[in-house]
Amino acid sequence: MNADLEHLITLQAQDLEIRRLRQQLGEGPLQVKVAEEKRAQDEAALQAAEKGLAREEALRRSQELEVKERQGKAARLRKQMETATSAAQISALEHEIGFCEQSIARLEDEELASLERTEGFERARGQATLALEVDTATLAAIRVRVADLTARNAAAIACIEAERSATRALLAGSPGGEAHLSAYDRIAKSKGTGLSEAIDHKCSACQMMVRPQRWNDLTDRDPHSEHAQTIFTCETCGRMLYYDPRRDAPVRWAAGERLSAASNP
Ligand SMILES: [Zn+2]
CATH class of the missing domain: 1.10.287.1490 (Helix Hairpins)
Incomplete structure (x- = not known):
């Protein structure tokens, strides 16, 4: 990611x-x-x-x-x-x-x-x-x-x-980070949130489908793949999409645990 x-x-x-x-x-x-x-x-x-x-x-x-x-x-x-x-x-x-x-x-x-x-x-x-x-x-x-x-x-x-x-x-401080931050701020200001988790081929914020090719790129776990560093956005609501691979893990997560685990790998 x-x-x-x-x-x-x-x-x-x-x-x-x-x-x-x-x-x-x-x-x-x-x-x-x-x-x-x-x-x-x-x-x-x-x-x-x-x-x-x-x-x-x-x-x-x-x-x-x-x-x-x-x-x-x-x-x-x-x-x-x-x-x-x-x-x-x-x-x-x-x-x-x-x-x-x-x-x-x-x-x-x-x-x-x-x-x-x-x-x-x-x-x-x-x-x-x-x-x-x-x-x-x-x-x-x-x-x-x-x-x-x-x-x-x-x-x-x-x-x-x-x-x-x-x-x-x-x-x-990260290269390209300023642009990501300002995009996040802009979307969050107009939509309430800047990011949305992609779950089950959908944007969880606006519930619209993510196209199959984009879904494949988003969920590609190969760190060397072409899209490993790309930040995709939802084509409908414009929020930045993220995919949590732990969704597929056979583990039950308590509320909030998944997000903190995702942000502190
Ligand atoms: Zn959306």
Whole structure:
């Protein structure tokens, strides 16, 4: 395999890992924000429930006062009945007493309705209190996890960037390496990756077939053959193709192992 291609494989692995770590870094603050919003919703729900409870209590206090007032008035009217003389007077008093009793019945119904609303607000307060407790703990845990991940990823990125600079320096120092490096950078910039592994007669990045002659040249393992040092590109997507002969070996590779083995023969 072309030595530049081997360095490019390493470089791509480093670039992809840095990209993955950076993406994870960006997700951390978002996770914190989502957890903060959830907790703020619990707080708002708790506040709304407490406000509702206070409102209903105040309402019932005024209803009770009004009931007492009407009861007092009805008692006074009954007293007046004892001394009433004319039928018209009695009828007017009866009418007023009836009106007082109706008002009292209506106020008592309203009080019952208020008690029912209070039960609802108490349930909501209980749920919101519990949710607030859980989501406060979750937020704290997410903050710790994100801070930890941020520190670890920042350190890992710094480390891989140093290795990446070394890989790029190796490429820049090899004859023809500058051209390969700039081709890699150009394709990676537009396609996301500059290299693609050819697997089973296909470019694994764009899934298009590699022509049989090119496949033969690509997979030719003779180090003295005409194409041993050629870097082929995919005719469809333009990525530089590499072939890993270990694909044919009767060995099972763990994720990432094949690539590191290919780049450090
Ligand atoms: Zn392709």
